[in-house]
Amino acid sequence: MITMDDIIREGNPTLREVAKEVPMPPTTEEKKLGEEMLEFLKNSQDPIKAEEMHLRGGVGLAAPQLNISKRLIAVHVPSNDPENDTPVISTVMFNPKILSHSVQDACLGEGEGCLSVDREVPGYVVRHARVTVSYYDENGVKHKRRLKNYEAIVVQHEIDHLNGVMFYDHINEENPFSLKEGVLVIE
Numbered sequence: 001m002i003t004m005d006d007i008i009r010e011g012n013p014t015l016r017e018v019a020k021e022v023p024m025p026p027t028t029e030e031k032k033l034g035e036e037m038l039e040f041l042k043n044s045q046d047p048i049k050a051e052e053m054h055l056r057g058g059v060g061l062a063a064p065q066l067n068i069s070k071r072l073i074a075v076h077v078p079s080n081d082p083e084n085d086t087p088v089i090s091t092v093m094f095n096p097k098i099l100s101h102s103v104q105d106a107c108l109g110e111g112e113g114c115l116s117v118d119r120e121v122p123g124y125v126v127r128h129a130r131v132t133v134s135y136y137d138e139n140g141v142k143h144k145r146r147l148k149n150y151e152a153i154v155v156q157h158e159i160d161h162l163n164g165v166m167f168y169d170h171i172n173e174e175n176p177f178s179l180k181e182g183v184l185v186i187e
């Protein structure tokens with residue numbers, strides 16, 4: 001079971017590497033890793049388990065954050081509606097790829113956090129507002145999915161980890177809260 005001790009922090013060179021493609025179909029070990037990453041996210045969002053296991057809340061995790069330089073991410077974004085238990089997206093993506101994206105950009109109004117960054121880095125992280133991603137599932141089946149808003153931001157943040165990019169690399173150093181015309185601010 002993955003805990004915070006398994007998550008490497010900024011300064012570890014693996015976070016700056018370009019991760020390797022996973023040959024399809026994934027091995028049993030790679031499938032298990034994906035399942036454990038998704039389980040970690042669910043545990044991190046459960047108040048009881050998160051407290052018991054000292055987990056920081058997350059909606060996305062990339063294998064390089066576990067010091068495993070493979071192109072594999074997990075995302076588990078709960079629905080905004082407290083009545084609705086169905087997550088907006090809950091999946092493991094092998095070899096995710098952004099096929100196309102909107103002209104419009106977007107950012108989280110509150111900025112971004114990362115399980116590998118033990119500090120607040122204020123500022124807008126400007127990303128594509130909508131993306132079409134392709135990825136392989138644990139059975140090696142190819143999928144194509146259009147994402148928008150929060151889940152689009154999360155998937156882009158996690159794909160960045162596969163390319164050695166950290167969220168604060170996108171923050172404007174001169175003015176961290178500067179925004180161009182037309183950028184969608186997601187609250």
Ligand SMILES: CNC(=O)c1cccc(C)c1Nc1nc(N2CCN(c3ccccc3Cl)CC2)nc(N2CSC[C@H]2C(=O)NC)n1
Pocket residue numbers: 044045046056057058059060061078108110111112113114115120121122153154157158
């Ligand atoms: C500096 N300001 C901020 O961090 C920030 C500040 C306020 C709001 C937001 C929205 C912020 N931003 C931000 N908040 C999150 N969470 C909110 C809490 N949540 C969570 C926590 C506990 C239980 C259940 C859940 Cl659901 C988990 C997810 N997650 C990300 N990111 C960036 S994309 C990958 C994703 C990630 O999983 N990071 C670890 N950013």
Ligand code: NI
Pocket residue numbers: 113114115116157161
């Ligand atoms: Ni991160």
